[in-house]
Amino acid sequence: MRGMLNRRDFARVVSLAAAATAALPQSAATLPSTPIKPKRLSPGDTLGLVLPATAAFEADEISFARDQLEALGFKVKLGQHVNDRWGYFAGHDRDRADDINRMFADDSVAGVVCYTGGWGSPRVLPYLDYDLIGRHPKVIIGYSDITALLNAIYKRSRLVTFHGP
Numbered sequence: 001m002r003g004m005l006n007r008r009d010f011a012r013v014v015s016l017a018a019a020a021t022a023a024l025p026q027s028a029a030t031l032p033s034t035p036i037k038p039k040r041l042s043p044g045d046t047l048g049l050v051l052p053a054t055a056a057f058e059a060d061e062i063s064f065a066r067d068q069l070e071a072l073g074f075k076v077k078l079g080q081h082v083n084d085r086w087g088y089f090a091g092h093d094r095d096r097a098d099d100i101n102r103m104f105a106d107d108s109v110a111g112v113v114c115y116t117g118g119w120g121s122p123r124v125l126p127y128l129d130y131d132l133i134g135r136h137p138k139v140i141i142g143y144s145d146i147t148a149l150l151n152a153i154y155k156r157s158r159l160v161t162f163h164g165p
Contacts, residue, residue: 031134036159038111038139043073045110048103050079051090053145054118059083065115077109089120096120097127100149104129104136117144124149130156 041047047069049062056062062083066076079099084091103112125148134157141162142150150161 031156031158034158035154036134036137036157038137038160041074041111041139044075046075046077046108048077048079048099048106048109048112049082049115050096050099050103050112051082051115052096052100052124052142052149053090053114053120054088054116055085055090056082056116062115065113069113077103077106079103082115088118089123090116093120093123094127097124100124101127101129101132104133104138107136109138111139111141114140114142114146114149117142117146119145121145121148125152128152128156133157133159 049065049069062078066078069076080102081091081095081099084095086092090096100112103109122145128149130153133153137157137159139162140150140153140159141164143163143165147163150163153159154161
């Protein structure tokens with residue numbers, strides 16, 4: 001079944017996420033002393049849909065994800081590079097990071113949904129603007145390989161992140 005990890009793959013992903021997060025430099029003087037909690041999402045809010053890791057396998061997967069989020073009452077804004085492909089990835093590393101940065105900079109977006117996990121999230125970490133993310137806190141959710149992204153964002157900005165599909 002797609003999306004399921006066996007124990008060996010899970011251990012590898014968790015190890016990579018921990019190593020990538022630990023390797024990030026951090027200035028404790030600039031971080032808030034308490035975690036930053038994002039504003040609660042409500043129907044009618046706009047969610048940014050991004051692909052920080054693996055590309056969608058089928059072209060209609062993004063449309064399906066959008067339809068599902070809209071059925072829950074949300075508006076959806078797609079990242080500029082959601083349909084990109086570069087090998088196994090959903091575009092080049094800087095482009096995938098740019099989509100995340102743009103969603104955090106966009107005041108009309110209340111939350112960021114990371115579609116797919118797979119592989120590739122640690123590759124975008126050097127290109128994220130953690131100061132921007134901390135200044136514009138919002139819900140960010142993902143799972144699998146996205147764990148590296150969630151951990152790095154929390155470590156570098158103290159923004160509470162959400163692990164889930």
